[in-house]
Amino acid sequence: MISAYLQLALSMAFVGINISIGKEIVEHVPVFLFSEFRFILASLILLPLLAMRGEWKSSWEKSEGKTLFWQSFFGVFLFSICMLYGVQWTTATSAGIITSTVPACIALFSYLLLREKIRSHQWVSILLSVVGISMITFVGGGANLEMAAMFGNLLVFLAVISEALFTIFAKRLSGRITPFQMTAAINTISLVLFLPFAIADFVKTDLSAVPLKIWLLMIYYAVTASVLSFVLWYRGVAKVAASTAGLFTGFMPISAALVSILFLGEHFTWAHGVGMLFVLAAIVAGTRSRMAQPVIDHAENG
Numbered sequence: 001m002i003s004a005y006l007q008l009a010l011s012m013a014f015v016g017i018n019i020s021i022g023k024e025i026v027e028h029v030p031v032f033l034f035s036e037f038r039f040i041l042a043s044l045i046l047l048p049l050l051a052m053r054g055e056w057k058s059s060w061e062k063s064e065g066k067t068l069f070w071q072s073f074f075g076v077f078l079f080s081i082c083m084l085y086g087v088q089w090t091t092a093t094s095a096g097i098i099t100s101t102v103p104a105c106i107a108l109f110s111y112l113l114l115r116e117k118i119r120s121h122q123w124v125s126i127l128l129s130v131v132g133i134s135m136i137t138f139v140g141g142g143a144n145l146e147m148a149a150m151f152g153n154l155l156v157f158l159a160v161i162s163e164a165l166f167t168i169f170a171k172r173l174s175g176r177i178t179p180f181q182m183t184a185a186i187n188t189i190s191l192v193l194f195l196p197f198a199i200a201d202f203v204k205t206d207l208s209a210v211p212l213k214i215w216l217l218m219i220y221y222a223v224t225a226s227v228l229s230f231v232l233w234y235r236g237v238a239k240v241a242a243s244t245a246g247l248f249t250g251f252m253p254i255s256a257a258l259v260s261i262l263f264l265g266e267h268f269t270w271a272h273g274v275g276m277l278f279v280l281a282a283i284v285a286g287t288r289s290r291m292a293q294p295v296i297d298h299a300e301n302g
Helices: 002-025 031-052 062-089 092-099 102-113 120-137 147-173 179-203 212-237 242-263 270-288
Strands: none
Touching: 002 062, 002 212, 002 242, 031 062, 031 179, 031 212, 062 092, 062 147, 062 179, 092 147, 092 242, 102 120, 102 147, 102 242, 120 242, 120 270, 147 212, 147 242, 179 212, 212 242, 242 270
16 A cells, blocks of 8 residues: 555656646747657657557457546646646646645545545545645745736646546546556547647747757656656556545645745745645545545556
8 A cells, every 4th residue: 555655646746846847848849749749759658668568458448448538638638738828827836726626626526426435534634735735835926816827727727627537537447457558548549639739839830949958858748747657646546545546646736846946946935844744644644544445456466
């Protein structure tokens, strides 16, 4: 179980770090073109690995294929568009305000769609998570009430809903499709979804003007966001309840805040420290209790 917690935490840490990185990338490369590059590179890595691991599957059951499509549509296509455009209108710190609602969204959807019972200690941990992350993200001018920032925050909130649905769909496929199969399928479907929009961006973009630093950041983003974070999340979510997995999304805004502090020059305050303690307390409260049993006991060992 500890390994599952570490996988979930690291997966969300990658996502949080990439919020700030993505904000810098889309200042030089259009959102759709950048996303297409990401999925092309990820597919070039994942498809050969899939074949080498002997996990290639030539056909999917209709229900599995439909779930994979909607998982890709909500959790990758809409999430990427809403998050990358959202941080263009607002700050990376402001985005953390919205991402603090991910655990609550996952808990709600797990109750409505998976019929998972949400016990009192889980609601307490969700509340601690929301309070802690809100303390982090409201500090330093993160809550900007200008119309542009409000629009950006709305887009980020839509990304949060997409992330919650992504987790629910991943849970439905746990034990039926391996983490590598899901990751490869999601990236391939996303490549197709982004392709027509990426072509339009490509025609009007001068790629020779893109700095080498941005190319390197795009490679890092593709490997961590499209390969590592997916595989880690799928492995972790197969072993715990969806509502428990949702608690680990608290690492997303924490890592985003740390990157903003260390690399974007934002100040670390007492509220950041207290907020992080709240989030850690939330994770401990949600994972230490033996009442939260995993829905699937035969986790994939791939």
